Amino acid sequence: MYCIDFNNIKKYFGNNVALNDLTININCGESISLIGPNGAGKSTTIKILAGLLEPDSGDVLISGYKPNTEEAKKIIGYLPEDASPYLTLSVRENLEYLGALRGIDDLNYKTDFFLDFLKLREYERNKVSSLSRGNRQKLSLALAIMHEPKVLLLDEPLNYLDIPSQEDVIKYFKKMNSTFLVSTHIMSIAERFTDNVIIINKGQKIWEGEIKQLKNRGEEENASMEAVISEIMGGL
Amino acid sequence: MNIKLLKFVLKTRVTSGYMILIFIFYFLQIVYAVMAYFVGRTVKSEFLLAASLIAFVSFMEISLAGFNYKKSDFDFLFMIPLNKNDLAKSFFITSILISSLFNFFISYILLFTEHGYFAFLGLIDIFAILVINISLSTILRKYPLRTRLFVIIPLIIWYVIPGIINFPFSPVSAFTGHIYYGTFISLILSFLLVLYVYNKSGNLPSTYYKFMTRRSSQIKENVSFSGMSTTKAILSFNLKMLGGVSIMRMGSTTKVYAPRFKVTYTLILSMGLAVAYTVLFFYLPKSMYFIVEIYYLLYAVIIYPFTKGYSASSTERLWLSIMAMPSYKYFRLNAIGKSLSTGIFLVPLIIGNLILFVIIGNILFIKMFAITMAFGMLFTIIGYYIGGFYNTRQITDLGELSGYARHSLGNVITVVILFPLILIAILSVFLNLVLYIGIIALLIFSFSLILSKKINKKMQDRMIKRDFV
Ligand SMILES: Nc1ncnc2c1ncn2[C@@H]1O[C@H](COP(=O)(O)OP(=O)(O)OP(=O)(O)O)[C@@H](O)[C@H]1O
Ligand SMILES: [Mg+2]
Numbered sequence: 001m002y003c004i005d006f007n008n009i010k011k012y013f014g015n016n017v018a019l020n021d022l023t024i025n026i027n028c029g030e031s032i033s034l035i036g037p038n039g040a041g042k043s044t045t046i047k048i049l050a051g052l053l054e055p056d057s058g059d060v061l062i063s064g065y066k067p068n069t070e071e072a073k074k075i076i077g078y079l080p081e082d083a084s085p086y087l088t089l090s091v092r093e094n095l096e097y098l099g100a101l102r103g104i105d106d107l108n109y110k111t112d113f114f115l116d117f118l119k120l121r122e123y124e125r126n127k128v129s130s131l132s133r134g135n136r137q138k139l140s141l142a143l144a145i146m147h148e149p150k151v152l153l154l155d156e157p158l159n160y161l162d163i164p165s166q167e168d169v170i171k172y173f174k175k176m177n178s179t180f181l182v183s184t185h186i187m188s189i190a191e192r193f194t195d196n197v198i199i200i201n202k203g204q205k206i207w208e209g210e211i212k213q214l215k216n217r218g219e220e221e222n223a224s225m226e227a228v229i230s231e232i233m234g235g236l
Numbered sequence: 237m238n239i240k241l242l243k244f245v246l247k248t249r250v251t252s253g254y255m256i257l258i259f260i261f262y263f264l265q266i267v268y269a270v271m272a273y274f275v276g277r278t279v280k281s282e283f284l285l286a287a288s289l290i291a292f293v294s295f296m297e298i299s300l301a302g303f304n305y306k307k308s309d310f311d312f313l314f315m316i317p318l319n320k321n322d323l324a325k326s327f328f329i330t331s332i333l334i335s336s337l338f339n340f341f342i343s344y345i346l347l348f349t350e351h352g353y354f355a356f357l358g359l360i361d362i363f364a365i366l367v368i369n370i371s372l373s374t375i376l377r378k379y380p381l382r383t384r385l386f387v388i389i390p391l392i393i394w395y396v397i398p399g400i401i402n403f404p405f406s407p408v409s410a411f412t413g414h415i416y417y418g419t420f421i422s423l424i425l426s427f428l429l430v431l432y433v434y435n436k437s438g439n440l441p442s443t444y445y446k447f448m449t450r451r452s453s454q455i456k457e458n459v460s461f462s463g464m465s466t467t468k469a470i471l472s473f474n475l476k477m478l479g480g481v482s483i484m485r486m487g488s489t490t491k492v493y494a495p496r497f498k499v500t501y502t503l504i505l506s507m508g509l510a511v512a513y514t515v516l517f518f519y520l521p522k523s524m525y526f527i528v529e530i531y532y533l534l535y536a537v538i539i540y541p542f543t544k545g546y547s548a549s550s551t552e553r554l555w556l557s558i559m560a561m562p563s564y565k566y567f568r569l570n571a572i573g574k575s576l577s578t579g580i581f582l583v584p585l586i587i588g589n590l591i592l593f594v595i596i597g598n599i600l601f602i603k604m605f606a607i608t609m610a611f612g613m614l615f616t617i618i619g620y621y622i623g624g625f626y627n628t629r630q631i632t633d634l635g636e637l638s639g640y641a642r643h644s645l646g647n648v649i650t651v652v653i654l655f656p657l658i659l660i661a662i663l664s665v666f667l668n669l670v671l672y673i674g675i676i677a678l679l680i681f682s683f684s685l686i687l688s689k690k691i692n693k694k695m696q697d698r699m700i701k702r703d704f705v
Contacts, residue, residue, distance in 0.1 A: 127455055
């Protein structure tokens with residue numbers, strides 16, 4: 001069984017097709033980067049997997065559950081693009097509130113852990129509305145993963161983060177032993193996250209494989225990895 | 237005057253549907269004036285109502301209407317080397333057009349002008365008062381709220397005075413029997429203010445920007461949710477932080493200003509209100525009872541509770557809440573929590589009505605008691621769901637607005653739904669049958685909102701469709 005099972009999905013917005021027969025299958029414990037140009041359908045894919053959007057046709061299962069079910073919600077960790085926590089609450093309150101909504105057991109421990117781990121301790125009592133973008137993103141990350149989800153759906157997770165935080169976060173993710181689908185359009189981020197990559201454009205898969213292959217191809221052609229990807233994308 | 241720029245500013249703030257609506261409302265106002273020409277007459281006992289209605293609408297206009305900036309204005313529009321005066325004028329005219337919707341709601345006072353043909357002069361007065369308000373709003377917007385109140389409150393008192401005593405020297409006097417004085421004052425004042433705005437307002441956007449980016453930081457008292465069950469956490473989110481449930485919006489600009497009040501503050505406020513309300517009736521002639529009660533009903537029992545529910549969706553975070561539990565459960569608990577917090581606010585007023593009934597012995601107060609009890613909390617629930625379905629604003633980030641957040645017909649749907657609800661509440665003061673049926677109908681309506689999984693799921697889908705995250 002796949003942990004992320006996304007089969008022949010079509011999604012229209014009005015007459016525009018956002019996803020055109022896209023299939024993504026990820027084994028449990030595996031991670032894949034989803035790469036594509038702006039408007040390729042990355043965020044749409046992730047929203048469908050999170051159960052927020054319904055596809056027009058095709059099947060989606062998360063560890064065998066339909067995305068919009070309670071069982072699926074328990075195992076999904078979803079981080080949207082430009083996520084924003086509750087602005088009226090402080091950093092600590094956000095963590096505690098969401099912990100309570102999710103029924104997390106060792107909430108005090110978890111809250112303190114994330115405050116220290118993401119260096120948010122000094123902003124503990126700050127309202128989210130007064131945080132910097134980067135700190136808000138850190139808090140959002142913590143909120144997305146604090147229930148230790150088995151399947152992570154992350155839309156541009158490292159946006160706004162400084163380099164040491166990026167390293168810390170990636171290290172933490174790798175330790176989690178979960179299934180990851182990470183959307184990004186920055187190749188170096190994909191490379192640090194995962195070994196495998198799916199490239200989509202205009203809602204269709206145009207390439208799937210190991211990042212290593214892309215690198216090798218780049219060396220053969222004496223071009224950068226980005227140039228190779230551009231070439232692949234241009235192929236559609 | 238740069239017409240192209242004006243068109244751009246207007247288009248980025250209102251949809252064409254809304255513009256059409258504005259013109260329909262202007263037209264309706266003229267219809268109103270024609271009606272007033274035939275049936276209008278001076279009714280002294282309505283002067284206070286007329287004056288306070290204008291004062292209330294003016295208060296809204298001055299405090300909010302001049303704030304029609306968007307984040308994209310600061311990011312792009314103001315970066316373009318445009319003539320500053322042209323910019324200021326475009327924003328000013330746009331504000332006037334947007335706010336002229338209010339005029340329709342006060343045009344019923346046209347019925348109280350002395351002679352039929354004054355009704356048409358009254359139209360000019362209403363427009364002139366709007367212009368005064370928007371000009372002041374434009375001039376004042378660079379100041380923080382407290383400073384603005386120093387100007388706004390005396391002005392509002394000036395507007396109300398003609399309703400209380402025979403006073404010809406106020407713009408509102410036109411509607412309290414002094415049509416020439418009133419018209420003269422409002423025309424002169426609006427002319428002077430527009431002149432000022434046109435000549436001096438060039439730098440306003442940049443001064444305002446400084447005000448917009450000021451940030452609040454630490455909270456005074458941390459609310460702990462640790463160790464709470466889901467239900468308890470949602471309830472205490474709504475009950476411990478009263479008034480702070482929504483982020484403050486100014487016109488169509490959002491300042492992520494996230495005020496939070498402890499429950500005790502609002503309770504103190506409502507106690508003060510209840511005392512004033514109760515004491516007032518001991519001095520009020522019996523003929524004035526209904527007028528005061530209708531105001532009380534409108535603001536304390538309908539608008540405040542409704543808005544509290546309605547604005548909740550602006551601060552909602554679906555990616556957190558809906559991902560943590562089924563939407564019906566979350567929305568339901570939230571609606572109940574908000575409605576309970578309305579209940580707390582209403583307790584002093586409920587007691588006030590009871591005391592009035594016991595001492596004065598008028599059956600009216602027992603009715604108000606019942607209406608407050610029954611309608612207040614239900615209006616919050618209904619507001620919550622209508623907000624989920626129709627409120628287009630989600631404030632997601634510093635000064636950020638959802639792409640849909642323009643004045644549009646969608647916002648108007650809310651008013652269309654609210655209107656029969658207000659009608660039921662007001663009629664129930666006069667007609668017992670409406671009271672009984674109204675209570676039952678609103679109970680059924682709000683409970684079906686809370687209980688129906690389907691409606692809750694629909695609301696979730698509607699919010700996602702509008703790009704709520
Ligand atoms: N709510 C919506 N309504 C209409 N069209 C939409 C909506 N959401 C997405 N689309 C369209 O679907 C397509 C895919 O968008 P999506 O957000 O998934 O792209 P993306 O790959 O995440 O792009 P980016 O890198 O810019 O984030 C785009 O053409 C977009 O315009
Ligand atoms: Mg995206």
